[in-house]
Amino acid sequence: MGIIKVKDLVFEYIRRDEEGNVEGITTAVDDVSFDIKQGDFVAVLGHNGSGKSTLAKHLNAILYPTEGTVWVDGKDTQNDAYLWQIRQTAGMVFQNPDNQIIGQIVEEDVGFGPENMGVPTKEIWERVEESLKAVGMYELRHHSPNKLSGGQKQRVSIAGVIAMHPKCIILDEPTAMLDPQGRKEVIRAVRALNDVENITVILITHYMEEVIYADKVFVMDKGKITLQGTPREVFSEVERLKELRLDVPQVTLLAHELGQEGFPIPKGILTKEELREALDGCVNVLF
Amino acid sequence: MPIILDKVSHIYGQDTNMPVKALNNINLVIPDGQFIGIIGHTGSGKSTLVQHLNGLMKATSGNIYFNGEDIDDNDFDKKKLRSKVGLVFQYPEHQLFETDVFTDVCFGPKNLGLSKKEVELRAYEALKLVGLEDEYFYQSPFDLSGGQKRRAAIAGVLAMKPQVLVLDEPTAGLDPKGRDEILEQIAKLQKETGITVILVSHSMDDVARYVERIIVMNRGCVMYDDVPRAVFRHCVELERIGLAAPQVTYIMKDLQAHGYDVGDDVTTIDEAKAQIKDYFARLAAAKKGNR
Known part of the structure; x- marks a missing residue:
């Protein structure tokens, strides 16, 4: 069993009217199973309302499973x-940086x-230092969080989670x-945690470029x-x-789109270098 | 009704010992019917700027003219200004409050003192403009999906029939399809009604695809103000201030650096595709010539 294992998970929201009578049931997560290994980097995509956040919670x-x-x-x-123990093992970072920071000073928040x-106390300070x-x-570390940019605030939120030594x-x-800069900073920090500290990462996002790692x-x-695989498989x-x-x-x-116009380009190109190599190939084949 | 900003500055906490200059000597002309994008990193002054456009914030110094009239004149009708310059805030769905979508959209025009018939007509038109189907009109706004909520909220502003529509990150948090739908809807609206649209966005790809003019804000100043192609040519400078060019611009720059005879001032996928096809067509023609 990996660090996170989900088996036959179903979660239902019960919708009620003003008097509290049951109006209907919405199945937000419907029969999901997976097993994530320690150190994996898993991205979750899906449109608004597809059940990503419910699953994450x-x-x-x-949230607890209905089934x-x-x-x-x-x-x-x-x-x-x-x-x-579970909350310490699996830490969570949310969308809005302003809702997650409570400390007056960055290092206090992380602590x-x-x-x-x-x-x-001594260990808290050590953890704060290494997380930051x-x-x-x-x-x-001595700044007030409300003077930071969005990307910096999100990184402080992440540090606050890491300080709890989650797996x-x-x-x-x-x-x-x-x-864009804030997005880059956050993704870079997340990848470093995954590569260097071997922390398992589960990333929910609407930005497709963040998924390729x-x-x-x-x-x-x-x-x-409905679909799973490596980024290359999925983006094919x-x-x-x-x-x-x-x-x-x-x-x-x-x-x-170039492929559809008849260029012999393989499916699932993920970087500009790969596209260039594919086009180099086209030049060789055609001329 | 053009808007002119003449040496506009805004200082937060001017009377305190920690004043912050959020806008620094801004000069801009916003003529009728343009589709404008405003980009800038968090804290660059974008939101402060757009809140000056309908008089929600008052300039510390400088003047703002709407249709030739100074909006800070004592006899200037601010209420009229706010009905002419509609502002859609970030996460506008947080401002939905009525029991059903239609009543919510009616709230704005009702406050303009219009007749009931006119109010309902406007609400209906606005909901159609944002592409919400009739079946949602009498549902609670809170039962709609994220993209639908956002459209209902935008309709609430459109029902005021603004001449200038300002949207502060209208697509944040939406899935890619929802993002495209809203932007398509806004572009169509802009084309059909000829209103001015100002789009504040963090997505360079979106801005490149839709707007005809980009204003780049940095530290409270206007850094660039030009067509997208010209602005994204400065991609090194943009990165320095926390922005970027669309990914496709980098793709073309990379190809060019590796000997491909393609332009590097490309900002959309369609342009890139056309350039690459053109390059291969020229290769084919040259090969034929050599034979």
Whole structure:
């Protein structure tokens, strides 16, 4: 069993009218199973309302399954006795940086998590230092968070999670509100954690370019995982993704459209270098 | 009704010992019927700037003229200005509050003091303009999907029949299809009604695809103000201030650097495709000539 294992997960929201009578049931997650290994980088795509965030909230026991089971590091999330261990194993970062920061000073904010866990003061400071260094925010440790840019705030949020020494970090659209530079900073920090610290990453995003670094991509639709594979496999399905209200990176789309015009270009081009090599190939074949 | 900004500055906390200059001597002319994009990193002054356009914020110094009249004159009708310059904030769906979508959209025009018939007509038109189907009109706005909510909120502003529509990151948090649908809808609206649209965005790809003019904000100043092609030519400078060119611009630059005879001032996929096809056509022609 990997760090996170989900088996036959179903989650239903019960909609009620003003008097509290049941109006209907919405199945937000519908029969999902997967097994994620320690150190994997998994990206989750899906249109608004496809069940991504609901799924993510099951991975650190914010929501509990209606049916099926979720294990985090081998612990069943439905067992209340494991709640705090699970929250420490799997940390979560949300979309809006302004909703997640509570400290007056960057380093205090990062220390909040370990302090609540009862970590000794000396160790808290060590953890704060290493976490801020891991996301490249150590120089700004004495600053007030509200003076930071969006990307910097998100990195502080991530540091706050890392300071709790999780084995897994779940990011729910962490870059949706950021400018291009902020997006780059956050993704770079996340990749470093994955590569260097071997922290398992589960990244939910609407930005297709952020997905190409993942080991594995899940595409969700109507609560189910409808497509999965490596980024190259998933992005080969340009038309299918468009049907699912999604997109592919610009370079993949350009390669795909050139392919349709008769250029002999392989499917699933992910970077500009790959496109250039494919075009070099075209030149050789054609001329 | 053109808007002219003449040496506009805005300082937050001017009376405190920590004043922050959010806008620094801005000069802009916004003529009728343009589709303009405003880009800039977080904190560059974009939102402060657009809130000056309908008088929500008052310039610390400088003047703003709407249709030739100074909006800070005592006898200037601010209420009229706000109905002419519609501002759609970030996450506008947080401002939905009525029991059903149609009533929510009626709220704006109703406050303009129009007749009931006129109010309902405008609400209906606005909902059609944003592409919401009749079946959603009498649903609670809170039961709609993210993209639909956002459209309902935009309709609420359109129902005021603004001459200038300002949208502050209208697609943040939407899935790619929802993003394209809203932007297509806005582009169509702009073309059909001839209103001025100002789009504040963090997505360079979107800005490149839709707008005819880009204003780049940096540290409260206008850094560039030109057509997309010309602005994205400065991609090194843009990166320095936390922005970027569209991915496709980098693709073409890379090809050019490796000996491909293609232009590097490409900003959309269609242009890139045309350039590459053209390059291969020329190769084919040259080969034929050599034979």
